[in-house]
Amino acid sequence: MGRIQAEIKTSFGKIVIEGSTADELVKMIKSLPENFVNEVEHAISAIFSQSSSGELDNIVRITEDGPILILKDIKAITQYEAIALILYFSESRCNKPSNIRCLLERSGVNLQVSSRINEMAKRGLVFKPVPGKPEWALSPKGERWVEEEVLPKLRKNL
Numbered sequence: 001m002g003r004i005q006a007e008i009k010t011s012f013g014k015i016v017i018e019g020s021t022a023d024e025l026v027k028m029i030k031s032l033p034e035n036f037v038n039e040v041e042h043a044i045s046a047i048f049s050q051s052s053s054g055e056l057d058n059i060v061r062i063t064e065d066g067p068i069l070i071l072k073d074i075k076a077i078t079q080y081e082a083i084a085l086i087l088y089f090s091e092s093r094c095n096k097p098s099n100i101r102c103l104l105e106r107s108g109v110n111l112q113v114s115s116r117i118n119e120m121a122k123r124g125l126v127f128k129p130v131p132g133k134p135e136w137a138l139s140p141k142g143e144r145w146v147e148e149e150v151l152p153k154l155r156k157n158l
Contacts, residue, residue: 076157
């Protein structure tokens, strides 16, 4: 028998709750603490601010418009890495190509975002969370790539 899932969208991504039956799923949702989502968002925000306050200060700056790359040598990263970093540090880890282009331009990177994103999609690094909408997100493979390869490479070069 299949599993039933409910997704709770948050500012940092989504929380997935699943059960074997509809009754089990409802029971699990009702068992969540009253301020569960707010508490999780607060905890993740605290973790993110701790990590970004130190070593990420030389990589990215979060602005009200979105993340801006502030690397000393912006040419040290590939176009794919630049797009992936913008997506990784964007709210919900997704963004529109036009916003990505603007954020990259403010970072000092000029490139054809749509072409690179389509190539990244073929490699399984990004996907469209809602078909038909112009928004792209990092896939789990893309997130692992940023966390295991891109960020360690940048931290090493700081």
